[in-house]
Structure formats: structure tokens, C-alpha cells
Amino acid sequence: MVVGFRDAAKFTGIFIISCCAVFVCTLFLNFNMDMAGIRDEITPGAVTVFYEAQVSSGKMISCVSGGCLLLTSVIMLFEGVKNSVSMENKFS
Incomplete structure (x- = not known):
């Protein structure tokens, strides 16, 4: 099987x-691990709400963007494999 320039580019x-995808997930999961490390340093009150919002948004961004x-x-x-196989079968 010969791989052409177009297939290599795809x-x-x-x-x-x-x-x-791996970078985005790793970036936000590391952010969540860092945020979990400072959980004990957060004082009760309004700061806790902001902390929980940061943790939730980090998880959501990681899941949605990484998943997409x-x-x-x-x-x-x-699709690339399917096209390569169909082109190979066409020339056989």
C-alpha cells in the first residue's frame, strides 16, 4: 500500500x-489538581463560592473541549482509514 502526500497530510x-485534545484535557485536569491542593487553605465564606465555581468550570471545560x-x-x-481502504480497493 502506497501512502500519498494527501493521505499523509490528512x-x-x-x-x-x-x-x-490531550493537551487541553491535561491542562485543565492539572488545574483541577492544583485547585484541590489548596482546598484546605480556603476560608469559609464568599471565597468558597468562587473556589467551587473555578473547580466546576475547569472540569466542564476539560470534559467538553477535550471530548469534542x-x-x-x-x-x-x-474517515481517513475508510477512504484509504476504498482507494486501495478501487485500484485492485
């Missing part, structure tokens, strides 16, 4: 999107 794009990027990369990967 798979490179898929790889970049996958790396972005991961889903996009999986769909693109399946």
Missing part, C-alpha cells in the same frame, strides 16, 4: 487534533 492533521476534540479526531481517523 493523518498529520488528525494527529495534531488528537494532540490538542477527541470525537473530531476519531471521526477524522475513521
Whole structure:
């Protein structure tokens, strides 16, 4: 099977999107772990509300953006493999 420039470019794009998904999830999960480390230092009161909002928004952003990027990369990967297989079958 010969991989053309166009196929290599598509798979490179898929790889970049996958790396972005991993980076975004890692970034926000590390943020949540840092926030969990300072939980004991937060004094009760209004600051607690802001702290909980930061933790919740970090989890939500991590899940939504990482999930969307991961889903996009999986769909693109399946489409790329499907197109490669169909092109291979067409020339056989």
C-alpha cells in the first residue's frame, strides 16, 4: 500500500487534533489538581463560592473541549482509514 502526500497530510492533521485534545484535557485536569491542593487553605465564606465555581468550570471545560476534540479526531481517523481502504480497493 502506497501512502500519498494527501493521505499523509490528512493523518498529520488528525494527529495534531488528537494532540490538542490531550493537551487541553491535561491542562485543565492539572488545574483541577492544583485547585484541590489548596482546598484546605480556603476560608469559609464568599471565597468558597468562587473556589467551587473555578473547580466546576475547569472540569466542564476539560470534559467538553477535550471530548469534542477527541470525537473530531476519531471521526477524522475513521474517515481517513475508510477512504484509504476504498482507494486501495478501487485500484485492485
